[in-house]
Amino acid sequence: xxxxxxxxxxxxxxxxxxxxxxxxxxxxxxxxxxxxxxxxxxxxxxxxxxxxxxxxxxxxxxxxxxxxxxxxxxxxxxxxxxxxxxxxxxxxxxxxxxxxxxxxxxxxxxxxxxxxxxxxxxxxxxxxxxxxxxxxxxxxxxxxxxxxxxxxxxxxxxxxxxxxxxxxxxxxxxxxxxxxxxxxxxxxxxxxxxxxxxxxxxxxxxxxxxxxxxxxxxxxxxxxxxxxx
Numbered sequence: 001x002x003x004x005x006x007x008x009x010x011x012x013x014x015x016x017x018x019x020x021x022x023x024x025x026x027x028x029x030x031x032x033x034x035x036x037x038x039x040x041x042x043x044x045x046x047x048x049x050x051x052x053x054x055x056x057x058x059x060x061x062x063x064x065x066x067x068x069x070x071x072x073x074x075x076x077x078x079x080x081x082x083x084x085x086x087x088x089x090x091x092x093x094x095x096x097x098x099x100x101x102x103x104x105x106x107x108x109x110x111x112x113x114x115x116x117x118x119x120x121x122x123x124x125x126x127x128x129x130x131x132x133x134x135x136x137x138x139x140x141x142x143x144x145x146x147x148x149x150x151x152x153x154x155x156x157x158x159x160x161x162x163x164x165x166x167x168x169x170x171x172x173x174x175x176x177x178x179x180x181x182x183x184x185x186x187x188x189x190x191x192x193x194x195x196x197x198x199x200x201x202x203x204x205x206x207x208x209x210x211x212x213x214x215x216x217x218x219x220x221x222x223x224x225x226x227x228x229x
Contacts, residue, residue, distance in 0.1 A: 003157035006164040007181075007206045007213060008064055009174045010051060012078040013044030014200045014229045021111045022229070028114035035101060035108055036072045040081070047201035047224055048078040052085025054203065054223035055166075064166035066092050068156070070099040070173070078201070079168045091166075094159075098152040101170040105139025132190040142189060145172055149180045171198040174219075181206055181213050195219065199228035 016038040017031050031038075040048065055063060069079050076095070083090055107115045107122060116123045126134040135141035156165065167173070179192045195218060198204075203220045206213040221228035 002161060002208065002211055003153070004160045004165045004213070005162050005208045006062070006064075007167060007177075008165070009167040009169065009177055009204045009206075010078070010082075011171050011174050011198050011200055011202055012070075012072075012074040012168065013040045013047035013051075013081070015039065015044055015074040016041055018044075018200065018229060024111055024113070026113055028117050029111045030114050031109040031111075033109070035103075039073050039077045043226055043229070044074070044078070044200065045081050046226055048081035049085040050224045050226075051078070051201050051203070052082035052087075055082065055086045056088075063088075063164065064091060065163045066094075066160050067166045067168065068094045068096050068099060069167075070101070070169040071095050071097050072100055072170070075099075075168050075170065082168075096152060098148040099167065099169040099173055102142070102145050102172040103138075103140045105136040107136045107139065130190060131193070142172070142176060142192075143186055146176050146180060146186065146189065149173065149176055153180060171196075174198045174202070174204055178204070178215060178218065181215070202228065 017033075019041050020029060020031055067079065069075055079093070104110075106119060110118065122136055129135075132142045135144065167177070175192055175196055175198050178195060179189060184191070198219055199221050201221070201224060203223065204218045205216045205220075207216045208214075
């Protein structure tokens with residue numbers, strides 16, 4: 001058993017919260033809906049359709065055979081719009097909670113300006129611990145997300161051995177999947193920041209070479225008809 005032959009990892013299309021934070025800019029904003037509840041903007045739906053057309057353009061020998069998806073609505077809706085544009089019979093889909101976005105605890109629904117205003121002690125800890133070591137109260141550090149991604153990949157090795165897999169999830173998941181698949185020591189986790197931000201509806205691919213999944217293309221947005229976000 002060697003695991004997947006190929007992985008395509010996709011961030012969801014632009015979400016309602018992405019747009020709200022973008023419009024707020026440096027002004028404090030508390031977004032009133034749970035992280036699993038908001039969906040795509042019109043632009044996000046277009047991006048998801050662009051993704052589906054990208055999948056339709058792949059040769060049959062390269063197209064995903066199995067799909068794993070985050071349980072959050074914006075990821076599920078990205079997959080639904082992409083599938084409609086792809087125009088194929090749905091491949092088997094597994095919704096896995098380990099592909100959810102990073103949990104931010106008390107900082108959930110707060111943009112950076114709001115978090116700094118109403119949770120100054122959290123902001124102080126973030127400065128002390130660094131972005132990739134910081135665990136918000138009630139939330140997760142990037143290292144916590146890495147731990148659940150490692151468990152996910154261990155299970156995926158058995159369920160998708162020799163198959164081509166599409167993962168539809170979030171920016172943190174795609175970014176940290178690169179860290180996990182590279183086998184980089186967690187002491188160097190902050191170095192992954194060089195590959196951020198992961199854009200909405202971008203595609204990152206890994207091919208199995210000599211028994212190891214190697215990054216082939218990362219954060220690719222060439223298939224999008226709108227400016228990436």
